[in-house]
Amino acid sequence: xxxxxxxxxxxxxxxxxxxxxxxxxxxxxxxxxxxxxxxxxxxxxxxxxxxxxxxxxxxxxxxxxxxxxxxxxxxxxxxxxxxxxxxxxxxxxxxxxxxxxxxxxxxxxxxxxxxxxxxxxxxxxxxxxxxxxxxxxxxxxxxxxxxxxxxxxxxxxxxxxxxxxxxxxxxxxxxxxxxxxxxxxxxxxxxxxxxxxxxxxxxxxxxxxxxxxxxxxxxxxxxxxxxxxxxxxxxxxxxxxxxxxxxxxxxxxxxxxxxxxxxxxxxxxxxxxxxxxxxxxxxxxxxxxxxxxxxxxxxxxxxxxxxxxxxxxxxxxxxxxxxxxxxxxxxxxxxxxxxxxxxxxxxxxxxxxxxxxxxxxxxxxxxxxxxxxxxxxxxxxxxxxxxxxxxxxxxxxxxxxxxxxxxxxxxxxxxxxxxxxxxxxxx
Ligand SMILES: NC(=O)c1ccc[n+]([C@@H]2O[C@H](COP(=O)([O-])OP(=O)(O)OC[C@H]3O[C@@H](n4cnc5c(N)ncnc54)[C@H](OP(=O)(O)O)[C@@H]3O)[C@@H](O)[C@H]2O)c1
Numbered sequence: 001x002x003x004x005x006x007x008x009x010x011x012x013x014x015x016x017x018x019x020x021x022x023x024x025x026x027x028x029x030x031x032x033x034x035x036x037x038x039x040x041x042x043x044x045x046x047x048x049x050x051x052x053x054x055x056x057x058x059x060x061x062x063x064x065x066x067x068x069x070x071x072x073x074x075x076x077x078x079x080x081x082x083x084x085x086x087x088x089x090x091x092x093x094x095x096x097x098x099x100x101x102x103x104x105x106x107x108x109x110x111x112x113x114x115x116x117x118x119x120x121x122x123x124x125x126x127x128x129x130x131x132x133x134x135x136x137x138x139x140x141x142x143x144x145x146x147x148x149x150x151x152x153x154x155x156x157x158x159x160x161x162x163x164x165x166x167x168x169x170x171x172x173x174x175x176x177x178x179x180x181x182x183x184x185x186x187x188x189x190x191x192x193x194x195x196x197x198x199x200x201x202x203x204x205x206x207x208x209x210x211x212x213x214x215x216x217x218x219x220x221x222x223x224x225x226x227x228x229x230x231x232x233x234x235x236x237x238x239x240x241x242x243x244x245x246x247x248x249x250x251x252x253x254x255x256x257x258x259x260x261x262x263x264x265x266x267x268x269x270x271x272x273x274x275x276x277x278x279x280x281x282x283x284x285x286x287x288x289x290x291x292x293x294x295x296x297x298x299x300x301x302x303x304x305x306x307x308x309x310x311x312x313x314x315x316x317x318x319x320x321x322x323x324x325x326x327x328x329x330x331x332x333x334x335x336x337x338x339x340x341x342x343x344x345x346x347x348x349x350x351x352x353x354x355x356x357x358x359x360x361x362x363x364x365x366x367x368x369x370x371x372x373x374x375x376x377x378x379x380x381x382x383x384x385x386x387x388x389x390x391x392x393x394x395x396x397x398x399x400x401x402x403x404x405x406x407x408x409x410x411x412x413x414x415x416x417x418x419x420x421x422x423x424x425x426x427x
Contacts, residue, residue: 042066046157047377048117052094055385058378064117067153067161072134074161077144079397081180082121082155084384085217087345091120092381096150096306098314103151109314121154121395122147124162125170125179135164145170145356147183149347155180156377156395168352171359178366181392182359183352185217188301189225189275190351192343196299197273205230208269210289213277214250215241216389218301220367222275223248225355228363234268236261236278244390248367265289275343276300293337303342367391373399 046064049057069076090096101108101115108115125145128138138144146167148154153161170179193199199207209226213219214235226233227249234252235245242253254264262285270291276282279302290296304324309317325342332340358364369391372380376395383393 042068044158045374046119047121048119049092050116052092052097054093055378055381057092058381059117060375060377061117064119064157066159067157069130069132069161071163072132073163073165074132075128075135075138075164075167076130076159076161077124077126077146077167078129079124079155079158079160080126080176081124081394081396081398083123083180083184083392083394084380085122085184086384087122087150087184088120088154089381089384091118091150095310097310098317099306099309100151102314119153119155119157121156122150122184123180124148124155124160124183125176126160126398128167129159132164137164138167138169143170143172143176144168145179145183145352146349147187147345147347147352150345156374156397158397165349166347168349168356171356173360173362174366176398177371177394177396178368179359180394181217181366181368182221182355182364184345185221185392186225186355187348187351188343188345189218189222190348190355191346192275192299192301193222193225193273194351195346196341196343197275197297198295199226199229199231199273201229207231207272208234210234210236210265210271210274210286211250211277212236212256212274212282212286214245214253215391216277217367217392218275218277220244220248220391221364223250224364225358228358234265234271236265238388241390244367248365262286262289270296272296274298276302278302287332287336287338287340290336290338295337295339297339297341298332299341299343301343303344305342305344368394370394371396 043063044066045060045062047058047060048064050059051057067076097115104115128140128142128144131138131140144167146162148160148162149166204226209231211219211222211233214223215237219235223233223235223245233250234254235250236254236256237245238257239255242255245253252268254261266289271289272291273296274286274290276286276298279300283300287298290298305321308321311317312320329340332338355364367390369389370383370393372393372395374395374397380393380395
């Protein structure tokens with residue numbers, strides 16, 4: 001099993017390394033058509049939701065409003081590939097709606113304005129087509145990747161607009177499809193492990209780390225990152241995922257489906273850091289697996305923050321979540337000297353710059369379990385809903401991506417020239 005997964009991953013990586021990802025840097029043209037205020041109404045294809053619910057709420061349209069550069073530090077990306085995360089499923093059903101609406105536009109909460117249509121999709125790999133005046137690190141034609149913050153319109157669309165800080169140059173040695181599998185899980189894992197777990201490249205070599213739920217998107221990335229940093233990594237997963245996680249570098253694997261997982265882990269040496277992708281009951285037994293009174297840390301990605309604000313309202317929900325976090329943090333530090341923390345996704349282009357180096361040096365492989373064309377986004381959601389992820393599910397937004405991007409840039413140039421001629425004639 002291990003060798004099958006490994007063969008599969010290395011084939012994907014070798015193919016990616018052999019194939020060229022042609023940059024459009026030579027065709028340097030700003031997307032004037034969208035940056036001029038008068039042409040803000042241009043349309044694009046996208047999957048939108050107009051109300052929260054099950055898969056039936058996903059609607060394809062060719063008339064979604066194309067996002068435009070509205071501040072000097074923003075840039076617009078033509079999306080070549082996107083990927084799905086459990087958050088997309090949850091957001092489709094309304095998870096976090098109140099908090100995200102507030103973050104999107106505080107005035108809309110006061111005015112009762114609708115947030116719809118919402119575009120889901122938290123990962124993007126694509127090509128820059130327009131830059132604000134103060135964007136210094138990117139130019140039209142650059143191949144980039146990014147995690148799209150949940151409060152912004154997502155990447156299941158032809159275009160997405162982000163700030164320069166949220167974007168990073170895409171690794172050269174992988175395709176857009178492979179690249180799109182990484183940014184959101186990478187940003188989450190880095191935020192949890194670095195900010196929450198106090199780990200980094202220099203400090204991880206003598207650390208024992210436990211990852212619960214190591215076979216999904218965050219887990220498969222975190223194993224590889226921690227191995228690249230030299231940590232000793234133990235993973236919990238189903239028996240049939242053992243080959244995958246060992247292939248990615250896991251030192252020890254515990255099958256949670258074969259008996260009491262806590263009992264099996266208790267027989268091992270204690271851990272410095274636990275990254276919990278499962279939550280719930282795991283929290284109760286995981287704290288006892290940490291080295292006491294030695295600065296060890298438990299970070300869970302399964303937090304009640306957004307569900308609390310959904311059910312209790314913005315103020316009560318936030319206060320309630322804050323009290324829960326403080327209570328658990330204080331209890332654990334007093335009783336055993338371990339730090340209890342919540343891991344939260346944080347947008348961070350510079351973090352992704354570090355990840356790019358690890359991908360281009362072959363230390364981190366994209367783990368793409370399934371791919372869907374843009375026409376089959378509902379099927380991609382159905383796949384995710386079945387659970388048992390082994391890495392990521394990716395959506396190919398631009399099928400023949402390089403050609404389409406080139407044509408787009410040429411169209412934009414032509415439109416821009418026509419506009420310039422019109423202005424000249426008027427003068
Ligand atoms: N706080 C944040 O900002 C943030 C950001 C990203 C993700 N998250 C959350 O973090 C969690 C992990 O995300 P993800 O993208 O990695 O999810 P995922 O891709 O769905 O992976 C979950 C994995 O856990 C395995 N699993 C299920 N039950 C398990 C158990 N009891 N013990 C061990 N493994 C188990 C699943 O496979 P099997 O069922 O086949 O075992 C699957 O491989 C999700 O709950 C997600 O919502 C939070």
